[in-house]
Structure formats: structure tokens, C-alpha cells
Amino acid sequence: MNTPAHLLIGAAVFARPARGATLWAALFGSLLPDLSLYLMAGVSLHILNIPAQVVFDQLYFSPAWQTVFAIDNSFILWGVALALGLWRGWHLLTIGASAGILHLVMDFLLHAGDGRPQFWPISSWVFHSPISYWDSTHHAAWIAPISVTICIAAYVVLWQRGLSVSAKLFFALLLTAELWVAWQWIMYF
Secondary structure, three states: OOHHHHHHHHHHHHOOOOOHHHHHHHHHHHHHHHHHHHHHHHHHHHHOOOOHHHHHHHHOOOHHHHHHHHHHOOHHHHHHHHHHHHHHOOHHHHHHHHHHHHHHHHHHHHOOOOOOOOOOOOOOOOOOOOOOOOOHHHOHHHHHHHHHHHHHHHHHHHHHOOOOHHHHHHHHHHHHHHHHHHHHHHHHO
16 A cells, blocks of 8 residues: 555544644554655665666565565564553554554555565565555556545545644645555556
């Protein structure tokens, strides 16, 4: 699933109230599993000037990158964070970890051929879902409209929670990005 979708859905599900530290915890937890990809791809593309084809066809699948993805997409590590938050009564950690686990569940179900080893350090096994959020050979033409509908619903839920004007604009930008990216996936992949 696209990162804007994770942010919208994670905030709608876990940011109650949808402001302040609670909102930030939900957003951070929703973003963290994808953050390493943005950092590594950004450095590779824009600082090291590595061609996009090399970054996404070779480096993405390299053992080094997959190790980083295994760590930040580990159900085991996120589960430990959630258990710690619940045990200690750390509300913000509980929200962030819950949003991170929701992100992992969505990715687990929607990555066909480009999944990540989500059971590190116990296993390096990767689940290859039969459906994909972006690959039309794995039903993305059906999944993308469902994903977009869920994102629109998440935006409506957030709007109804009394977001500030700046937060409404931020989530409107996320929804616009999700719509644009989903359209690109359907048109080109």
C-alpha cells in the first residue's frame, strides 16, 4: 500500500483525538515501516545518482536493503513495542506501535512479489500475496479502487473529528497524493 494510504488509515483508526501528540504518534507509527525505503532510495537516487532502475530492480531486492526492511517491518519487533506500551501504560507508544502493526498487516496482504521478511529475527521468510495494490497482474485494478475508497472514508472520519485547518490541508494533500499514485499504478502497471 502507498505511504499516504497508510498515514490516512492509521490516523483515522488510532488518532483519537485527531490532534496533538496522539495524532503525531499515529502518523509516526504509520510512516516508520516505509521510512527506510524513502531514506535509502532518496540517497541512492539524488545523492549517489544511481539510476532508478538499479535502485528499484537491484538494490531494493539486495540482501543489505532487505535486512533493513526486515528490521523495520518485523511483526516481532512491532509486537514487542506494542506489548511494552501496553505493559507500561505508555499511551503514545501503544498508538504508534498499533499504527505500525496495521501498516504491516496491510503490506502483508497487498505485496505480491515485493513483500518484506516480516518475521525477523525468527525467520527471513517472505509471504508473496496473490494480490497487489499496484501490480495489475495481481488484481490491482480491483484493489486500487477499494484502497482509494478506504482512504476517502478515512479522510471523512478525520475531518469529522474536528481537525485544525492545517491538519485538514495536510490530510487533503495525502489523499490527493494517494489518488494520483493509485491512478499511476493503474495506468502504467
